[in-house]
Amino acid sequence: MTDTHDTRREMPLGLAKRGYTGVIQHLSAKDAGSALSDIELESRLIELGFVEGARVEVLHEGLVGRDPIAVRVDNITIAVRRREAMAIIVA
Amino acid sequence: MELPLLHLALVGTPNSGKTSLFNALTGSRQKVANYPGVTVERKEGFFVTPLGRQVSVVDLPGTYSLRGRSPDEEITRDFVLGKASGETVPDLVLCVADSTNLRLTIRLLLELKRTGRPMILVLNMFDIANRRGISVDVERLAKELGVPVVTSIAVRKGGTADLLALTDEISAKLAAEPSENNWRALSVAELRATQREADRIISDCVSLPSRPDTWTARIDAIVLHPVGGLIVLALILFVMFQAVFAWAQPLMELLQSGFDALGDAVHATLPEGLVQSFLQNGVISGVGSVIVFLPQIIIIFLFILLLEDFGYMARAAFLMDRIMGGAGLHGRAFIPLLSSFACAIPGIMATRVIDNKRDRLTTILIAPLMTCSARIPVYTLIISAFIPAKDVWGFINLQGLVMFGLYATGIASALAVSFLIKFFMLRDYAPAPFMLELPDYKMPRLKSIAIGVTTRAKMFLHRAGTTIFSMMVLIWFLASFPQPPAGATEPAIDFSLAAIIGKALEPLLAPVGFNWQIAVALIPGMAAREVAVAALGTVYAIEGGKEAAEQIGQVLATKWSLATALSMLAWYIFAPQCASTLAVIRRETGSWGWMAATFGYMLVLAYAASLLTYNVAVALGAG
Numbered sequence: 146m147t148d149t150h151d152t153r154r155e156m157p158l159g160l161a162k163r164g165y166t167g168v169i170q171h172l173s174a175k176d177a178g179s180a181l182s183d184i185e186l187e188s189r190l191i192e193l194g195f196v197e198g199a200r201v202e203v204l205h206e207g208l209v210g211r212d213p214i215a216v217r218v219d220n221i222t223i224a225v226r227r228r229e230a231m232a233i234i235v236a
Numbered sequence: 237m238e239l240p241l242l243h244l245a246l247v248g249t250p251n252s253g254k255t256s257l258f259n260a261l262t263g264s265r266q267k268v269a270n271y272p273g274v275t276v277e278r279k280e281g282f283f284v285t286p287l288g289r290q291v292s293v294v295d296l297p298g299t300y301s302l303r304g305r306s307p308d309e310e311i312t313r314d315f316v317l318g319k320a321s322g323e324t325v326p327d328l329v330l331c332v333a334d335s336t337n338l339r340l341t342i343r344l345l346l347e348l349k350r351t352g353r354p355m356i357l358v359l360n361m362f363d364i365a366n367r368r369g370i371s372v373d374v375e376r377l378a379k380e381l382g383v384p385v386v387t388s389i390a391v392r393k394g395g396t397a398d399l400l401a402l403t404d405e406i407s408a409k410l411a412a413e414p415s416e417n418n419w420r421a422l423s424v425a426e427l428r429a430t431q432r433e434a435d436r437i438i439s440d441c442v443s444l445p446s447r448p449d450t451w452t453a454r455i456d457a458i459v460l461h462p463v464g465g466l467i468v469l470a471l472i473l474f475v476m477f478q479a480v481f482a483w484a485q486p487l488m489e490l491l492q493s494g495f496d497a498l499g500d501a502v503h504a505t506l507p508e509g510l511v512q513s514f515l516q517n518g519v520i521s522g523v524g525s526v527i528v529f530l531p532q533i534i535i536i537f538l539f540i541l542l543l544e545d546f547g548y549m550a551r552a553a554f555l556m557d558r559i560m561g562g563a564g565l566h567g568r569a570f571i572p573l574l575s576s577f578a579c580a581i582p583g584i585m586a587t588r589v590i591d592n593k594r595d596r597l598t599t600i601l602i603a604p605l606m607t608c609s610a611r612i613p614v615y616t617l618i619i620s621a622f623i624p625a626k627d628v629w630g631f632i633n634l635q636g637l638v639m640f641g642l643y644a645t646g647i648a649s650a651l652a653v654s655f656l657i658k659f660f661m662l663r664d665y666a667p668a669p670f671m672l673e674l675p676d677y678k679m680p681r682l683k684s685i686a687i688g689v690t691t692r693a694k695m696f697l698h699r700a701g702t703t704i705f706s707m708m709v710l711i712w713f714l715a716s717f718p719q720p721p722a723g724a725t726e727p728a729i730d731f732s733l734a735a736i737i738g739k740a741l742e743p744l745l746a747p748v749g750f751n752w753q754i755a756v757a758l759i760p761g762m763a764a765r766e767v768a769v770a771a772l773g774t775v776y777a778i779e780g781g782k783e784a785a786e787q788i789g790q791v792l793a794t795k796w797s798l799a800t801a802l803s804m805l806a807w808y809i810f811a812p813q814c815a816s817t818l819a820v821i822r823r824e825t826g827s828w829g830w831m832a833a834t835f836g837y838m839l840v841l842a843y844a845a846s847l848l849t850y851n852v853a854v855a856l857g858a859g
């Protein structure tokens with residue numbers, strides 16, 4: 146298999162720079178340090194389309210601390226803070 | 237036999253076109269009301285199907301699931317499940333989808349199916365889907381989902397014809413016995429499985445060429461640029477406030493001369509006396525001086541509705557999230573706060589989109605500091621009487637600039653108050669997440685903007701006809717009775733109840749430069765801010781006697797010092813003078829305490845700001 150995604154390392158979406166593209170590998174809410182409970186955070190991410198296999202691209206960043214980020218998830222755009230995006234593991 | 241009213245409910249993710257569909261179906265046959273006892277605005281409209289069935293339809297807040305994680309999502313859940321007290325369960329649920337973006341709606345629909353309510357999937361925005369080359373196998377989709385599917389274009393004439401026909405067809409054979417409700421909150425695993433199922437159905441029935449909306453990408457490249465985006469946002473706000481001041485002027489002058497002419501006509505036809513004074517000074521000059529501001533209120537709502545319809549509001553929230561976070565506010569608070577520029581009441585109700593209780597409370601407490609449209613009459617009156625209409629730096633109108641400064645002060649103090657709340661009261665505070673869909677840009681639609689603006693204008697006029705009118709009657713009465721003794725030489729008003737009350741309050745307000753006439757005007761002004769303008773009009777008109785037809789602005793310019801005028805402006809940035817806002821705060825927070833806290837802190841700020849302004853102005857020689 147020569148798919149580039151196989152050779153790329155997994156990382157949280159919360160660390161991705163503008164222009165990053167990748168595919169969601171899994172969700173890991175306990176790593177996010179969000180104010181939400183793990184179950185709640187995971188539910189919300191799924192409800193916004195952040196599920197395994199979805200293609201993501203970081204389109205925009207905010208001014209302060211490059212936060213929040215605007216992420217293209219398949220064919221919609223979602224704004225999230227980096228803190229919550231730490232729960233989304235991409236590669 | 238007449239069939240009973242058919243109840244429809246519009247459910248769907250945010251921005252799927254529910255409100256547009258609601259407008260398309262009902263036209264102007266809408267009523268906005270509050271849920272009894274609960275905190276929520278509910279929009280119901282009526283129409284008749286092609287086969288003559290009478291239908292009521294309810295526009296519900298957008299949601300991604302039935303979990304109800306914020307107050308507005310709870311309404312949708314409770315309504316669909318029939319939990320809302322005193323509400324009928326909808327006979328038919330219209331699940332509205334944006335056809336270009338089906339994933340999340342199909343998942344929602346699979347969840348909705350468990351409620352057992354009869355349902356139709358409405359593939360809205362089908363025009364955009366066609367343009368982007370998205371094709372949907374509608375029949376197969378209906379079979380896979382087990383739910384009838386129909387396409388619609390909410391914003392085009394005749395775009396809902398198929399939906400209407402299908403509604404007729406289905407309502408004719410609705411079972412009398414509703415099927416069982418098996419809904420319960422989904423676990424994470426079920427949620428995932430449902431999304432998988434939705435994705436499978438979509439890949440079977442929908443072909444999606446990957447042709448994203450290039451316009452949205454191009455606009456966002458500028459509008460969401462970290463620095464450029466903020467400049468654009470500032471420019472938009474600046475233009476909005478200049479427009480409120482400059483564009484409305486000719487229309488306002490027209491209205492003003494209309495009311496003046498009417499007053500003169502009454503003065504000329506009726507004999508001198510109480511009836512003449514009541515009609516001319518109480519009713520016409522009082523209510524008229526408020527109605528004159530209709531053009532400005534229309535303009536501010538026009539801007540807000542245009543930005544909403546265009547899809548800009550979510551971007552503004554994105555840009556402001558971290559900046560407002562510094563002041564302890566959530567990015568989502570931006571939209572309620574911006575709406576508060578029109579009126580704090582819809583603004584406070586819009587905080588329902590904020591799921592975290594503390595974030596929501598902070599936003600509610602500071603929303604009344606945003607300069608609402610009811611302050612515009614007060615500001616405009618004083619600015620046009622005291623600030624020269626000259627240009628500074630060649631192109632900026634000085635009056636507009638002062639107006640902008642007042643708005644800016646309101647915003648700055650709101651941020652400061654929020655910061656203090658965060659710092660002193662909500663210390664142990666972990667920031668709630670910010671997650672928001674940024675919809676594709678859409679060309680704003682004339683029809684829905686027109687419906688939105690008309691609804692607000694009607695509400696404003698209704699207020700002028702009820703609250704403001706009754707306050708004016710009160711003020712006229714206080715200013716006219718008791719009548720002066722025969723042979724008195726002082727102006728009649730000096731003998732009135734109004735003068736007695738005003739003079740009793742004067743010592744309290746003298747330090748901030750207010751005279752007794754202002755003190756009188758502030759009392760009915762507790763009911764609604766703009767009443768103060770009308771009340772001043774009446775008080776000075778009765779005091780002025782024959783020259784009453786004179787414009788109130790010119791009267792003020794001769795009676796007040798510049799320092800008093802500036803002090804009055806400062807007062808109105810903060811003063812909690814709106815009974816309806818306080819009532820809404822009480823309702824939305826469910827607590828008298830928070831209402832009292834809002835009233836108290838705003839009053840203290842108002843007094844302090846006026847005191848400071850007045851004394852500085854006097855020291856600078858403006859006394």
Ligand SMILES: Nc1nc2c(ncn2[C@@H]2O[C@H](COP(=O)(O)OP(=O)(O)O)[C@@H](O)[C@H]2O)c(=O)[nH]1
Pocket residue numbers: 248249250251252253254255256257298360361362363364388389390391392544545546547678679680681684
């Ligand atoms: N082209 C097109 N635009 C639509 C259609 N339906 C809604 N819109 C636009 O989509 C945007 C969001 O619609 P709105 O009714 O406010 O969505 P809601 O959040 O579900 O109430 C608005 O700008 C509408 O003008 C449609 O069928 N076709």
Ligand SMILES: [Mg+2]
Pocket residue numbers: 254255256
């Ligand atoms: Mg809507």
